[in-house]
Amino acid sequence: MAFAAEVDIVITTIRDLDFLEKWRPFFLPYHLIIIQDGDPHKTIKVPEGFDYELHNRTNIVELLGPKASCISYKDTACRCFGYLLSKKKYIFTIGDDCSVAKDPTGKDINIVEQHLKNLSKPSTPYFFNTLYDPFRERCDFVRGYPFSLREGVSTAISHGLWLNFPDYDAPTRLVKPLERNTRYVDAVTTISKGSLFPMSGMNLAFNRELIGPAMYFGLMGEGHPISRYGDMWAGWCTKVICDHKGYGVKTGLPYVWHNKGNSAFVNLEEENNGIYWQEEIVTFFHSVKLSRDAITVEQCYLELAKQVKDKLSLIDPYFNKLGDAMATWIEAWRQFNPDTDPNFSSSERPM
Amino acid sequence: MAFAAEVDIVITTIRDLDFLEKWRPFFLPYHLIIIQDGDPHKTIKVPEGFDYELHNRTNIVELLGPKASCISYKDTACRCFGYLLSKKKYIFTIGDDCSVAKDPTGKDINIVEQHLKNLSKPSTPYFFNTLYDPFRERCDFVRGYPFSLREGVSTAISHGLWLNFPDYDAPTRLVKPLERNTRYVDAVTTISKGSLFPMSGMNLAFNRELIGPAMYFGLMGEGHPISRYGDMWAGWCTKVICDHKGYGVKTGLPYVWHNKGNSAFVNLEEENNGIYWQEEIVTFFHSVKLSRDAITVEQCYLELAKQVKDKLSLIDPYFNKLGDAMATWIEAWRQFNPDTDPNFSSSERPM
Numbered sequence: 234m235a236f237a238a239e240v241d242i243v244i245t246t247i248r249d250l251d252f253l254e255k256w257r258p259f260f261l262p263y264h265l266i267i268i269q270d271g272d273p274h275k276t277i278k279v280p281e282g283f284d285y286e287l288h289n290r291t292n293i294v295e296l297l298g299p300k301a302s303c304i305s306y307k308d309t310a311c312r313c314f315g316y317l318l319s320k321k322k323y324i325f326t327i328g329d330d331c332s333v334a335k336d337p338t339g340k341d342i343n344i345v346e347q348h349l350k351n352l353s354k355p356s357t358p359y360f361f362n363t364l365y366d367p368f369r370e371r372c373d374f375v376r377g378y379p380f381s382l383r384e385g386v387s388t389a390i391s392h393g394l395w396l397n398f399p400d401y402d403a404p405t406r407l408v409k410p411l412e413r414n415t416r417y418v419d420a421v422t423t424i425s426k427g428s429l430f431p432m433s434g435m436n437l438a439f440n441r442e443l444i445g446p447a448m449y450f451g452l453m454g455e456g457h458p459i460s461r462y463g464d465m466w467a468g469w470c471t472k473v474i475c476d477h478k479g480y481g482v483k484t485g486l487p488y489v490w491h492n493k494g495n496s497a498f499v500n501l502e503e504e505n506n507g508i509y510w511q512e513e514i515v516t517f518f519h520s521v522k523l524s525r526d527a528i529t530v531e532q533c534y535l536e537l538a539k540q541v542k543d544k545l546s547l548i549d550p551y552f553n554k555l556g557d558a559m560a561t562w563i564e565a566w567r568q569f570n571p572d573t574d575p576n577f578s579s580s581e582r583p584m
Numbered sequence: 585m586a587f588a589a590e591v592d593i594v595i596t597t598i599r600d601l602d603f604l605e606k607w608r609p610f611f612l613p614y615h616l617i618i619i620q621d622g623d624p625h626k627t628i629k630v631p632e633g634f635d636y637e638l639h640n641r642t643n644i645v646e647l648l649g650p651k652a653s654c655i656s657y658k659d660t661a662c663r664c665f666g667y668l669l670s671k672k673k674y675i676f677t678i679g680d681d682c683s684v685a686k687d688p689t690g691k692d693i694n695i696v697e698q699h700l701k702n703l704s705k706p707s708t709p710y711f712f713n714t715l716y717d718p719f720r721e722r723c724d725f726v727r728g729y730p731f732s733l734r735e736g737v738s739t740a741i742s743h744g745l746w747l748n749f750p751d752y753d754a755p756t757r758l759v760k761p762l763e764r765n766t767r768y769v770d771a772v773t774t775i776s777k778g779s780l781f782p783m784s785g786m787n788l789a790f791n792r793e794l795i796g797p798a799m800y801f802g803l804m805g806e807g808h809p810i811s812r813y814g815d816m817w818a819g820w821c822t823k824v825i826c827d828h829k830g831y832g833v834k835t836g837l838p839y840v841w842h843n844k845g846n847s848a849f850v851n852l853e854e855e856n857n858g859i860y861w862q863e864e865i866v867t868f869f870h871s872v873k874l875s876r877d878a879i880t881v882e883q884c885y886l887e888l889a890k891q892v893k894d895k896l897s898l899i900d901p902y903f904n905k906l907g908d909a910m911a912t913w914i915e916a917w918r919q920f921n922p923d924t925d926p927n928f929s930s931s932e933r934p935m
Contacts, residue, residue, distance in 0.1 A: 337688070360866065361781035363743065363835050364750060365769060372767070373760065376753040377782030377816040379866045380859065392714065399715060402727040409724065416723070418716060420769040428776035430712035431728030465728040484714050508731065515711065515730045 236323070236349050237262040243315035243326040247271040249278040255332045257282070259343055263325075266315035268293075271307055288314065300568070303561040308454025309434065310463025313562075317569045322442050323352060327489065328435040334396045334490040337417050347487035348391045348438035351421055355385025356481020358426040366421040366483065389444040389480035390471060393436035394418070395491040400433045402508065403501035410497075421485040426476050429518055432468020436489040439471075443480055445570070446530045447471045447537075449562045452555050459551065460503035465511070469518045474533045477523045506549075513548050517541075531563050538563075587674070587700050588613040594666035594677040598622040600629040606683045608633070610694055614676075617666035619644075622658055639665065651919070654912040659805025660785065661814025664913075668920045673793050674703060678840065679786040685747045685841040688768050698838035699742045699789035702772055706736025707832020709777040717772040717834065740795040740831035741822060744787035745769070746842040751784045753859065754852035761848075772836040777827050780869055783819020787840040790822075794831055796921070797881045798822045798888075800913040803906050810902065811854035816862070820869045825884045828874045857900075864899050868892075882914050889914075 242260055244250070245268040253260065257280070265285035269277050273289035293314055294301045305311045309328070316324055325345050333341050354368035360382050367374045367383075374383050399414040424430050439448055447470050450463030475482050494500075521540055527533040542556030593611055595601070596619040604611065608631070616636035620628050624640035644665055645652045656662045660679070667675055676696050684692050705719035711733050718725045718734070725734050750765040775781050790799055798821050801814030826833050845851075872891055878884040893907030 361775050361779050361835070363745060363781060363784070364765065371763060371765070373750070373752060373756050373763065375782050376751050376756075376784065376855075377813070377819070377862065378753075379863050381863050382866075394714060399724070400727050401724060402729075405724050405727075412722060412724065414715065414722070416770055418769060418771040419767055420771055422773065424712050425776040425779035427778045428712050430714060431726050433714070433727065462728070468728070484712070504727075511728065512730050512732050515733075 236353075239322040240264075240345060240349070241266050241315070241319040241321040241324055242345070243268065243312055243319070243324055244329060245270050245309045245312035245315075246277065246329040247275075248329065250280060250329065251278075252329050252332060253280050253283060259333065259341075259345060263345065264321075266318055268312050268315050270309065270311050286318075288318070297565055297568075300561050300565045303449075303452070303558040303565060305450065305453040305457070305463060306455045308460050308463060310450035310453040312434070313448060313450040313463070313467070316441060316445055316448050317565055319441060322440060323349065323438060324441050324445075324448075325438040326434060327437075328491070328494075330492045330494050331395075331435060331489040332492060334488040336488075337419075342487050344393065344436070344487045344489060345438075348393060351391035351483045351486070352388050352438060352440055354388065356388045356423040356483055357382065357385050358423050358476070358481050359386075361425060362423075365485070366423070369421060386479050386481045387440070387443060388483055389440050389475050390432070390482040391438040392430070392432055392482065392484040393438070393487045393489060394485060395433075395435060396488050398491040398493055400435055400491070403497045403504050404508070406497035407501065417488065418485065421483050424472070424482045424484055429469060429472050429515060430482070430484065432464055432471070434464030434467070435491065436487070437464070443478075444471050444475065444530060446563060446566045447474045447534050449534075449559060452551075452558050457551065457554075458549065459506045459510070461500065462504070462507040462511070465507070469514065470534070470537055473518055473521055473537070474523070474530055477527065477533055478530065510548055514545065517544055531566065534563055535560060587704075590673040591615075591696060591700070592617050592666070592670040592672040592675055593696070594619065594663055594670070594675055595680060596621050596660045596663035596666075597628065597680040598626075599680065601631060601680065602629075603680050603683060604631050604634060610684065610692075610696060614696065615672075617669055619663050619666050621660065621662050637669075639669070648916055648919075651912050651916045654800075654803070654909040654916060656801065656804040656808070656814060657806045659811050659814060661801035661804040663785070664799060664801040664814070664818070667792060667796055667799050668916055670792060673791060674700065674789060675792050675796075675799075676789040677785060678788075679842070679845075681843045681845050682746075682786060682840040683843060685839040687839075688770075693838050695744065695787070695838045695840060696789075699744065702742035702834045702837070703739050703789060703791055705739065707739040707774040707834055708733065708736050709774050709827070709832050710737075712776060713774075716836070717774070720772060737830050737832045738791070738794060739834055740791050740826050741783070741833040742789040743781070743783055743833065743835040744789070744838045744840060745836065746784075746786060747839050749842040749844055751786055751842070754848045754855050755859070757848035758852065768839065769836065772834050775823070775833045775835055780820060780823055780866060781833070781835065783815055783822070785815030785818070786842065787838070788815070794829075795822050795826065795881060797914060797917045798825045798885050800885075800910060803902075803909050808902065808905075809900070810857045810861070812851065813855070813858040813862070816858070820865065821885070821888055824869055824872055824874070824888070825881055828878065828884055829881065861899055865896065868895055882917065885914055886911060
């Protein structure tokens with residue numbers, strides 16, 4: 234467990250964390266940051282032996298003051314508060330309806346280890362390698378791959394997948410109630426520069442030092458007209474910024490076993506606006522341009538926030554609030570991470 | 585074998601086709617177009633029972649006259665002559681050092697059937713689906729995938745992979761003489777719009793009606809300063825044109841079993857200029873733009889030919905010859921396929 238000191242695991246939940254028992258052998262070496270969603274007066278039980286800190290809404294407001302408005306409530310998007318608090322290089326975040334998956338040989342998958350393999354080795358966003366990740370063991374670049382591109386780029390995000398219940402939207406779940414994912418695809422792939430993807434927060438790891446300030450899960454849940462799109466929002470924003478900065482995004486291994494989630498009927502209502510709006514949101518992200526002045530991730534993110542207000546507020550006034558919240562998030566990031574952005578002088582920092 | 589009447593299999597070889605015995609149950613339903621490379625006076629034996637036509641250099645010159653100069657000699661790039669001759673919708677082409685691979689359950693893979701599955705279902709080049717090809721059985725689009733993009737686009741190319749000896753370049757083979765590909769990745773992926781890839785001709789299928797006129801393997805082998813890059817050349821040209829036309833390119837399944845090919849030392853010498861030149865060639869293809877007037881694939885290809893002459897001839901005068909040969913290839917295409925391009929009037933057609 235060479236990397237244990239460099240990783241925090243972030244979990245958000247409204248219930249007792251019995252699911253951690255199944256992860257004990259794999260999560261025990263790591264520090265857990267647990268963000269309790271919903272009623273802060275409810276007591277959440279964490280199985281014994283884990284190294285953890287637990288924060289609820291009361292803590293969030295105490296720590297952030299008025300800036301707490303940027304952290305969602307009654308939606309798993311609140312988990313990004315844990316990204317602010319962490320001091321580690323890598324974050325792994327996982328849904329509380331997930332358990333350990335097995336590889337085709339029947340062996341339990343060490344999920345954090347695989348994410349760290351993905352993150353610690355380069356990505357190849359500028360040219361597709363047909364044998365997938367050339368930095369895996371027993372693999373390499375194939376004939377015709379330019380040698381000048383074989384160094385690759387730093388990997389910012391590792392997106393893992395799901396066996397059993399796939400991460401489908403509510404309409405697809407309603408149409409295909411019996412569909413399960415049984416296909417174990419033994420691959421890790423870099424998503425090409427310029428291509429967007431649907432980033433699920435169910436099984437996700439990232440390099441906090443590289444992309445942390447953009448890993449904001451937006452305004453979802455109570456008080457907002459949209460839910461269940463926090464991870465998607467973060468995926469679109471981070472991918473555009475990774476492309477601008479020259480960082481890589483990988484998807485594929487490791488798998489998690491996804492147990493049945495919420496009712497598809499409930500999800501349908503929650504996803505309603507997201508399903509409408511994503512068409513225009515994706516069009517926006519496909520065409521968004523960041524300026525040459527946007528050097529740090531924080532600068533990129535503030536430029537993006539402004540464009541969200543300018544362009545997406547034509548869809549709904551909600552996006553004005555979201556753009557403001559994105560700027561507030563960066564203020565909160567600087568409060569907890571005053572030394573991470575060398576392009577801001579200390580006088581500009583709020584703390 | 586519902587598609588048998590729509591498929592030709594194109595093989596190029598300098599030796600007796602004993603390898604076909606291994607493919608008998610899978611290739612017997614299809615018509616084979618065999619392009620004999622090298623000395624046309626040598627007799628090539630084809631195992632009994634196959635439906636085939638065999639062409640050698642003498643035939644090529646007889647059929648094409650002076651235009652035969654665009655067909656390579658002493659290089660597997662000569663195989664594209666078979667694409668001209670075919671009248672079928674789909675072409676499958678395979679190396680003569682390949683045999684039937686097995687899937688992880690031990691079952692022989694029906695390679696043509698899988699290529700036809702890939703080609704007959706849409707591609708998704710505008711947004712990455714994290715569970716890979718959403719048109720495979722027991723799969724779909726995941727949460728966050730825009731609904732407006734779920735129709736996909738027509739698939740023009742299906743690029744299959746290799747177990748045992750991977751398709752490495754000579755330097756990689758020399759550095760890793762013992763490396764074998766044992767990883768069966770059970771996936772088919774659309775290569776994103778704007779992303780180039782190294783297209784190997786070892787296990788390749790395409791829709792001739794959609795992309796045939798761009799599937800030219802260039803000037804390789806005898807009389808030219810480059811070899812073993814015909815498939816790469818076709819891959820770069822076709823991908824740029826597929827992106828322009830809105831067609832998709834898939835890679836992944838089906839696998840072939842690749843037996844040991846030529847000596848890595850011989851390949852090193854043959855690949856020498858390709859390895860140098862590919863750096864600038866890829867830069868060129870990354871930035872190339874086709875005009876709005878380029879509506880048909882033939883028009884796209886002629887625009888590309890002109891730009892190859894204008895820009896790549898700065899690397900080496902060879903690219904002037906190659907650009908001319910690309911234009912000659914289109915003339916040859918029209919000779920054999922006079923009815924395929926509705927944007928050329930009959931008076932413009934050379935035959």
